[in-house]
Amino acid sequence: MASTNCWRCLSRPSTTLTHPSLLTLSRPSFSTSAILAAAVKKPTLAARSKGQKTLKIKKKAVVKTGKPPAAGERKAMRKRIVLSNTNALEVEGMQDLDEQMVEKLVRKKEEDLSVSFALEAAGEMEAEVVGKVVGLKGETVDSLRAVEAFKTTQGWGLFRRPGLLLREESRELSRRMVGAARGREELRLVIDGEKGSGKSLMLLHAMATAFVKGWVVLNIPEAQEVTNAMNDYAPIQGTTPTLWSQPTYTANWLGQIGKANNAVLQDLQLSMEHNLPIPIQSNISLARLCELGARDPDVAWPIFLAFWAEITARGRPPVLMCLDSLSHVLQNSLYRAPDYSQIHAHDLAIIRHFVDHLSGKAKLPNGGAVIAATSRSHAPISKSLELVIANAEEKAAHAKYMEQFTARQAQHKANYAAYLERFPAMKAERDAEIARWQQQLAIEEAELAARTAPRQFLDKKALKAMAPKPLLKPAPYAPLQQEELQLTPRDPFEKAYDARADKVLENVDVLSLKGISRAEARALMEYWAQSGVLRQRVDEESVAEKWALAGNGIVGEIQRGALWMRI
Amino acid sequence: MKKVAWLPASLRGGLQCAQYSQTTASSNFPRRTVFTLPKKQFSTSSSLQESIAAAPIRFTNNNAKEGEEEEDPVFNARLVPNSASYFTAQPIFTDDLLSLQNLLQRYANLPVLKPGEAPRVAWLSLADYRNIVGETVKAAKYSKIVEILHRLNHIHPSLMPREVKDVLNEYKRDVNPYQNTAKPGLVNTDGHALGAGRRKSSTARAWVVDGTGEVLVNGKTLIEAFGRIHDRESVIWALKATNRVDKYNVWARVSGGGTTGQAEALTLAVGKALLAHEPALKPALRRAGCMTRDPKRVERKKPGHVKARKMPAWVKR
Structure with missing residues (x-):
């Protein structure tokens, strides 16, 4: 639910109402029910005094003490994000995620050599960054908070300041993002993984990297909030089929975008003429444009379009768009059209905007990334998404298999060559053996013939079967059988596939998150121990135990086992 | 008559x-x-x-003929x-004790084994002995017999007289529980050891291999198979109690029962498979409770009861 009030601040809200537009929505001015018209029947005295025996226990009236929570206060408590804990210890020597760190993370092994030589010359040692916990800079934290990248379930409130584990997949993601920006193309990615495997944290890592690199970041923190019909919506004039805008949500979103990317946007000025419903100056910064859009929900959508046109113009920074809980946007939304037909999520303007970029239908001319993460908690099942993910995993597994297979095939070939080389020697040896065999046979036959009684015969047939076979020519080369890639086929009887979702997911990459490695788990647990949150020795044994209990390193479960379930 | x-x-x-x-x-x-x-x-x-x-x-009998007179003893x-x-109160017991004492006296000079080295024998229990002799023998009295038997059992086996052997055999229980040794588990050529375990109505089989602490239960990871952390700990408890979580991989099949039953059946299965790899761990595993099958089952419902024990509420008429 989008509102101009901050859900996540600690203070009690001063105003109980969120927004006038919401007020009109939540309180309709008319009523069709006849509640007031219906007179309540009082039980007649005769009915009561019939002598019916009933047990009458008077309930104690609940004594109300204190001020009841104001409207929205509980939700604010529920949704608040605490990013700091003054009781936690400061971790010594924790590096920040800055541009240098991102460069280090992205750098390839080949490049490593020259750079490490240079560093060695400068007296610095090159250290591995993967498997380390890095802190987030203050500005990055502010920006991430503004785009709602932090979630209530992630346990940020335990630590002195937010820190992020750099895992192997983060390196992979960073590399692809930086590569995409360099090549002015877009990375289109779906992040999937088990519950608690760090999908949202991977999104957060992508956003943090983008902020550090000076990208413009647009984040839809929870797709459910866009599609579950909790916001006001209106058809956009002149679109066929009709698109639906969500004015309040868009205004709020624009505000978030402006606030989060302020550092970048305040230096960028309008460069085009826009046909907007409100007059604006031609030389304002993009940050100011976002502010204008956030102020008035009615013009939020046109201003967003203008903003988008501006940041995708020539010479602007790369853009990162993120969305969490992808499966909510791969089905009908809960909104209804005036004829009560369901509105598909892709007909909501914001979602359409995201999905067009995810599918590659719309391009990011300055490069960038469009990343969506799936969710495993309370998310609807999307058969289309499941199929795409299954196929992607099969392809990845097959690629891995092929890598091994090529190595095995090469080994096999080499073995055959060695066999060919050895063959003449083997043949000579076998011939000698046959000769020996025949000699022995002759001796035995002679012995039998010399014996008189009882007469015995050699079983010629059995002997022939037992005789060594001559080697004539080398066996022909038989290559190893290769397993074909077998993709899970589309179920022809399944009705739950969504045709529009299928189209969107046609060409996206999938990043499957698995459990973290033992070394990464150890780094994480050491960080917890240094923060004073985990009061337990961190050694191979304890790490192995937590790692195994967490289903082979599912990071959320490690945290649950080590931090939440302390005894 | x-x-x-x-x-x-x-x-x-x-x-x-x-x-x-x-x-x-x-x-x-x-x-x-x-x-x-x-x-x-x-x-x-x-x-x-x-x-x-x-x-x-x-x-x-005057009427009877002389020839028909019967011969009475x-x-x-x-x-x-x-x-x-x-005239003692327990004559058979006393005789038994005396004869054993006699026997011991006769063979007291034979060389004996060191204490504890004699083969373990389960003697007749007091109840069995009482049943056999039909006398009310006190426990303290019977322990005297057992003491002598124990001493006789320590005579060196190569020199034990036949007579002593026969007497000892008479006092032995029909089935010697100490002869019942558990079959040691096997590690096959691939390094897999199979263990089986049960709890409530669950049955589990676990294959334990040298590895790095990966666990798959019915093809699922531990968190997919068991939602409760307690249950997950139960599964790898045998490894955890012996500090071997990162030394072995477990691949298990489990069926029947509920989550707790399955998890604790796996405790036993993993423990037994681990024992095949390292038999010396048996005492540690026993202390950790990974060796003993918990025999408790659901108690059956009885007629007249609402459940196994619950009685219907009392109603006046």
């Missing part, structure tokens, strides 16, 4: 002896015959040797008790 007076077994035996005019020596009376006597000492059957307090009155001997311990 003739009138019969009843005597205790040993006295009856004595009478028998007297009748057959055999000499009764208290030192070497047939001991074990006592054991083979029927447990029921008093019966109404008239086929038993009839015994008497006084000599039966013999009425002369003549009791000339005075009643002699079978054993010298007839």
Whole structure:
């Protein structure tokens, strides 16, 4: 639910109402029910005094003490994000995620050599960054908070300041993002993984990297909030089929975008003429444009379009768009059209905007990334998404298999060559053996013939079967059988596939998150121990135990086992 | 029916002896015959040797012919008790004890094994012994017998006389529980060891291999298979209790029952498979509770009860 009030601040809200537009929505001015018209029947005295025996226990009236929570206060408590804990210890020597760190993370092994030589010359040692916990800079934290990248379930409130584990997949993601920006193309990615495997944290890592690199970041923190019909919506004039805008949500979103990317946007000025419903100056910064859009929900959508046109113009920074809980946007939304037909999520303007970029239908001319993460908690099942993910995993597994297979095939070939080389020697040896065999046979036959009684015969047939076979020519080369890639086929009887979702997911990459490695788990647990949150020795044994209990390193479960379930 | 007076077994035996005019020596009376006597000492059957307090009155049958006069057994001997311990309260027990003491005295000089090195033997329990002799033997008294048996059992096996062996065999239980040794688990050529475990109505099989601590239960990871952290800990408890979580991989199949049952069946299965790899861990695993099958099952519902124990509420009429 989008509102101009901050859900996540600690203070009690001063105003109980969120927004006038919401007020009109939540309180309709008319009523069709006849509640007031219906007179309540009082039980007649005769009915009561019939002598019916009933047990009458008077309930104690609940004594109300204190001020009841104001409207929205509980939700604010529920949704608040605490990013700091003054009781936690400061971790010594924790590096920040800055541009240098991102460069280090992205750098390839080949490049490593020259750079490490240079560093060695400068007296610095090159250290591995993967498997380390890095802190987030203050500005990055502010920006991430503004785009709602932090979630209530992630346990940020335990630590002195937010820190992020750099895992192997983060390196992979960073590399692809930086590569995409360099090549002015877009990375289109779906992040999937088990519950608690760090999908949202991977999104957060992508956003943090983008902020550090000076990208413009647009984040839809929870797709459910866009599609579950909790916001006001209106058809956009002149679109066929009709698109639906969500004015309040868009205004709020624009505000978030402006606030989060302020550092970048305040230096960028309008460069085009826009046909907007409100007059604006031609030389304002993009940050100011976002502010204008956030102020008035009615013009939020046109201003967003203008903003988008501006940041995708020539010479602007790369853009990162993120969305969490992808499966909510791969089905009908809960909104209804005036004829009560369901509105598909892709007909909501914001979602359409995201999905067009995810599918590659719309391009990011300055490069960038469009990343969506799936969710495993309370998310609807999307058969289309499941199929795409299954196929992607099969392809990845097959690629891995092929890598091994090529190595095995090469080994096999080499073995055959060695066999060919050895063959003449083997043949000579076998011939000698046959000769020996025949000699022995002759001796035995002679012995039998010399014996008189009882007469015995050699079983010629059995002997022939037992005789060594001559080697004539080398066996022909038989290559190893290769397993074909077998993709899970589309179920022809399944009705739950969504045709529009299928189209969107046609060409996206999938990043499957698995459990973290033992070394990464150890780094994480050491960080917890240094923060004073985990009061337990961190050694191979304890790490192995937590790692195994967490289903082979599912990071959320490690945290649950080590931090939440302390005894 | 003739009138019969009843005597205790040993006295009856004595009478028998007297009748057959055999000499009764208290030192070497047939001991074990006592054991083979029927447990029921008093019966109404008239086929038993009839015994008497006084000599039966013999009425002369005047009507009968002289040739038909029946030959009645003549009791000339005075009643002699079978054993010298007839007048102790537990004569058979006393005889047993005396004979064992005799035996020990005779073979006291034979070389013995070091304490604890003799083969473990389960002697007859007190209840069994009481049943056999039919006397009320006190536990403390029976322990004297057991003490002697224990000492006799320590005679070096190569020099143990036949007589002692026979006596010991008579006091041994039919089934020696100490001979029942568990079959050691096997590690196959691929390094897999299979263990099986049960709990409630769950059955589990676990294959344990050298590895890095990966666990798959029915093809699922631990968190997919078990939602509760407690259950997950149960599964790898055998490894955790012996500090071997990162040394082995587990691949398990489990079926039947609920989550707790499955998890704890896996505890046993993993423990037993681990034992095949490292038999020396048995005491540690036993202390950790990974060796003993919990025999508790759901108690059956009874007629007249609402559940196993619950009774319907009392209602006035």
